[in-house]
Amino acid sequence: MKKYLYTVLAISLSIGCQPEFNDPINEVGFYSSGSADFSNYVAVGNSLTAGYADNALYLEGQLNSFPSMLANKFSLAGGGDFNQPLVSDNLGGLLVNGQQIQGNRLVLEVTAGSQSPVPIEGTPTTDIANHLEGSFNNMGIPGAKSFHLTANTYGNIGNLPAANPYFIRIASSNQATVIGDAVAQDPTFFTLWIGNNDILSFATSGGVGEDQTGNLDPFTYGSSDITDPNVFANLYNEFLKALTANGAKGAVANIPDVTSIPYFTTVPYNAIPLDESTAAMLNQAYEPYNNGLQQAALLGVITDEEATARTINFKAGQNPVVLLDEDLTDLTFINQGLTNMRQATDKDLIPLPVSSVLGTLSDPENPNSVIGVSVPLNDSQLLTASEIELVVTAQRAYNTTIKTLADQYDIAFVDIQGLMNTLAQEGVSFDGGTITNTFGTGGAFSLDGVHPTQRGYAVVANTFIKAINSKYNADLPIVNPGNYPTIFVK
Template sequence: MKKYLYTILTVSLIVGCQPEFNDPVNEVDFYTSGQADFSNYVAVGNSLTSGYADNALYLEGQLNSFPSMLAVKFALAGGGDFVQPLVNDNLGGLLANGQQIQANRLVLQVSTNEQNPVPIEGTPTTDIANHLEGNFNNMGIPGAKSFHLLADTYGNIGNLPAANPYFIRIASSNEATVIGDAVAQNPTFFTLWIGNNDILGFATSGGVGVDQTGNLQPSTYGSSDITDPNVFANVYNELLKALTANGAKGAVANIPDVTSIPFFTTVPYNAIPLDEATASTLNQAYAPYNGGLQQAVLFGAITPEEAAQRTITFAAGQNPVVLLDEELTDLTSINPGLTNMRQATSQDLIPLPVSSVLGTLADPSNPSSVIGVGVPLNDSQLLTASEIELVVTAQTAYNTAIKALAQEYELAFVDIQALMNTLAQGGVSFDGGTITNTFGTGGAFSLDGVHPTQRGYAVVANNFINAINATYQADIPMVNPGSYPTIFVK
């Protein structure tokens, strides 16, 4: 069986010429801040605020983070300096006292036959033990969940791995909180985009975490758990209360659907191409399993409907992958060979990293051990319909809270959920181009399939600007998406 890959890229699409645009007037006092005051802008959030892309935080990504783009435009209407906690290089990896703790950023190696992104080679030079002093306007902390912004142990290097290495670099003290350090700067304007990680870890891990709805003690949560919606709403309110205490105005953004990002939309459920002969051979191999299901029906162990759901058949053409589903009835006490197998449906999502192993041999000495065919995908390698429902339920609750609190605090509301859905349904056009959520060639998302490219962040920045202009009667010019790159090859 061949290796099935879905990183379909061409150099011309990646490094093609960038379109040229006419820039807006770049004169101070030509634009107005309206009811807002941009003199001290502070951005609060997670990796999406920091400029994280390609599975790492690297220098060029930070310099072109969406808050940095906003700050450039705010400067035309009274905005001040915008200081970011810059890393040392474009490798993106992190060290802790000389030991690497975060992998380098992903790149495409055109000089090899490897079609999937791989970490760029090199030794990173950013060590979290080298503490940065001072205030930082960009308080985007990669990996942060909502409640982490209130945690007073989050920047203590002695608490690794529970502490956050990115906050350790910049925390004002071992007991500092992210929101405390942000508010201490007395911002006149802020952006807050938080909550993605409260569901994303569960989704990207294939639902191996726990839905903590009903558990109001986030200190007991695991890294891949879903945050209770009441915890989220209460935390979000505390964040806004702190950020607006001195009269600051701001903009908040909601959370996109997991089904709108390439991490979950790139690998199709029917990713197995077969010819007629191979399909026939596989059907013979699975005949005992299918027969065992019918026996289980006769014993009353499962219904005919479940037997049909679990029956595995192949045909010439594209075939659904074989997977393990823990929600199926356990039949191994009847027959050890009747594991919880079934084939994927269009309702299942297969994470992007699975593309690098799908179709390869789990055991190089066993030609029948093809992953996704003879060896089913495991629980961490897919997101089932019921797991997706858990994510969507929590996301809906979070977004309801964000919008309601934006109205209560009279803040600009940025509908990132709608933006990401538009990227998935044909793309977002700008003067001279269009970007979509297609992995690799769409231009909107970086090589990790979760975080935007610099051009994608520019479109995000424009959505913030539109909301800010409308809410505060400001006149801030748009960012030029075409002046920013998409993905890179090496």
């Protein structure tokens, strides 16, 4: 059977030679902060605030994080220094006492007939045991969920792996909290973008976690669980209360749709190409399963509709992958072969990493063990419609909270959800080009399919700037995305 591997199809030659454009006038005094005070800007958030990209936090990404871009523009209107907890290299990996605990960043490897993301080679030099002293304006902590910002064990190296390696590097003490260290800097202006990981970890795990709605104790959650919306709302209110206590102004951003990022939109549900003879052979192999479904329907164990939805049928051309769906009726008590199988529909999402195993053999010694065809994808390898609905329901609740509290605290609201939808639908144009959310070639997203490229972060920075200018009657110039790179080729 033809091996299926979904990879980047075409990479523009412009990747290796990025266009550069002139910035607008960068003269101090020409611009205005309006009613805001940018003299001490602190950014609070997760990996998106830190500048994480290509599945790692590396030096160039930090230097071109969206808060760094904002601070550069703030400096034209009274903004002060912006100190970031810079890593030691552009490899992106992390060590603890010399032992590597975080992989290197991804680059695109181009070989004959194939293009795929691979970790860059090299030994990283950022050791989290080497604590950084001082305070840091960029308090973006990769991996942080909302409730992690209040955890007083999150920066204690003795609590690994529960502690966060990125916060360990900069925590003011073993008992420090992220929000506490941010507020201790007495910011005059802040950005807060948090909550993505409260649903994203559930989504990227294929929905193997739990929806914790109704559970108000987040420290009993699993790593892939969805945070209760009331927990999120109470925490978010406490964050804003603390950040605005001294009269600081700020900007908060909402949470984008899972379905707008390449991690979930790149691999199509019908990713299996078959010729007519192979399709016929597979249909014959699945005939006992399909007949068993019809018998179960005749017995009234399942409805005719479920039997139809579960029937496996292949044809010449592109075919839906075969998967396991835990929401289907368990029929194994009738026959162990009647597992919860069906073929994917356009309502299902297949995560980007699954592209590397689709069409390969689960057992190298068995040519009939083709993943996604004769061996169904398991629960961790896809998001079903019901799992997507859990994510969407929580996201809507979080975004309602963010907008409501932005209005309550009279601070700027940044619609990142709208931005990501625009990137997905028509792209965002700038002086010199357009970027979209197409994986590999679109320019907006890095090779992990979740985090923006540096050019993508420039578009995020502009969305913040426009909201800040509007809310505080400020006059800040926007960033030119054309000055920043997209993906990197090995």
